[in-house]
Amino acid sequence: MNEKIKLGISSCLLGNKVRYDGGHKLDPFLKNTLGRYVDWVPVCPEVESGLPVPREAMHLVGDPDAPHLVTVSSGIDHTNRVLRWAEKKLSELGRMDLCGFVFKSRSPSSGMRGVKLYAPDGVLKGRSIGIFAGAFMQRFPLLPVEDEGRLQDPALRENFIERVFVFKRWQEYAREGKSRGGLVSFHAANKLLILAHSPKHYIALGKLVATAKRYRREALHEEYITALMEGLRFVATARKDTNVLQHMAGYLKKQLSSDEKREIQEEIEYYHRGLVPLIVPLTLLQHHVRKYNVEYLKKQYYLTPHPIELMLRNHI
Numbered sequence: 604m605n606e607k608i609k610l611g612i613s614s615c616l617l618g619n620k621v622r623y624d625g626g627h628k629l630d631p632f633l634k635n636t637l638g639r640y641v642d643w644v645p646v647c648p649e650v651e652s653g654l655p656v657p658r659e660a661m662h663l664v665g666d667p668d669a670p671h672l673v674t675v676s677s678g679i680d681h682t683n684r685v686l687r688w689a690e691k692k693l694s695e696l697g698r699m700d701l702c703g704f705v706f707k708s709r710s711p712s713s714g715m716r717g718v719k720l721y722a723p724d725g726v727l728k729g730r731s732i733g734i735f736a737g738a739f740m741q742r743f744p745l746l747p748v749e750d751e752g753r754l755q756d757p758a759l760r761e762n763f764i765e766r767v768f769v770f771k772r773w774q775e776y777a778r779e780g781k782s783r784g785g786l787v788s789f790h791a792a793n794k795l796l797i798l799a800h801s802p803k804h805y806i807a808l809g810k811l812v813a814t815a816k817r818y819r820r821e822a823l824h825e826e827y828i829t830a831l832m833e834g835l836r837f838v839a840t841a842r843k844d845t846n847v848l849q850h851m852a853g854y855l856k857k858q859l860s861s862d863e864k865r866e867i868q869e870e871i872e873y874y875h876r877g878l879v880p881l882i883v884p885l886t887l888l889q890h891h892v893r894k895y896n897v898e899y900l901k902k903q904y905y906l907t908p909h910p911i912e913l914m915l916r917n918h919i
């Protein structure tokens with residue numbers, strides 16, 4: 604990577620005291636661990652739209668598709684204030700080359716899913732999306748987004764961070780000038796990664812790249828990145844990863860001794876049965892990829908989708 608990844612984040616998750624009660628919701632993993640690899644862009648919709656700290660708590664009220672942001676006791680509606688501010692803020696964020704956003708879960712402003720929604724009489728009537736998070740996702744549909752609650756799940760955490768790194772590589776590729784040849788190389792390096800998430804998208808993207816000449820350059824790239832980010836949203840599972848590991852083992856079969864083949868199959872089987880994490884068979888395969896200098900596999904981002912120090916594959 605030529606430069607650090609920029610990620611938006613709900614400001615309170617970095618430990619900033621911007622919550623309605625004057626507190627924060629520091630998430631040490633995000634701030635201290637992932638923070639080594641990203642430049643955080645903190646956003647607090649409530650404070651940045653002019654509300655004080657502390658302030659009255661708010662909740663979502665009304666239509667789940669167009670909820671209102673209303674104070675809990677006094678019933679003041681802050682929807683227009685926050686949406687007016689969001690309009691400008693989203694344009695500003697659009698110029699920052701963000702690679703994703705981490706939202707504060709359950710917040711009526713920042714929650715990206717499952718936020719409690721009330722009827723005007725205060726009765727809980729369902730779930731909706733925080734009004735800033737909703738506007739953000741509508742403006743930037745391709746950007747990876749997650750909330751800190753879901754990021755506690757190792758598989759979702761790995762999936763989100765993987766998507767962020769893919770998007771960053773895409774930004775860097777696109778900045779160098781998009782070309783059909785460039786897209787072929789980009790796709791070649793991401794093939795196994797895509798296969799681990801969605802075999803269906805792997806096939807569709809392969810066909811798209813193979814027929815690249817039929818498309819205008821911009822339309823081709825638009826279609827590619829849209830399908831790529833959609834495919835990567837499917838979480839890799841032990842079954843899909845096992846398929847990719849077998850694929851890699853197949854590429855190595857001419858070089859490996861029968862002992863080495865047996866050892867690889869054993870590790871893949873242990874992984875498949877949940878006895879060892881993904882990092883175990885991957886490390887062994889990577890060792891052989893280096894040892895036998897297998898060009899095609901050496902270029903695969905599947906082997907190193909994100910910094911090893913994050914240890915994301917030690918837990919899945």
Ligand code: SF4
Pocket residue numbers: 613614615616621622623646647648649650707710712713
């Ligand atoms: S959840 Fe969003 S609105 Fe609430 S304090 Fe955090 S950043 Fe601000």
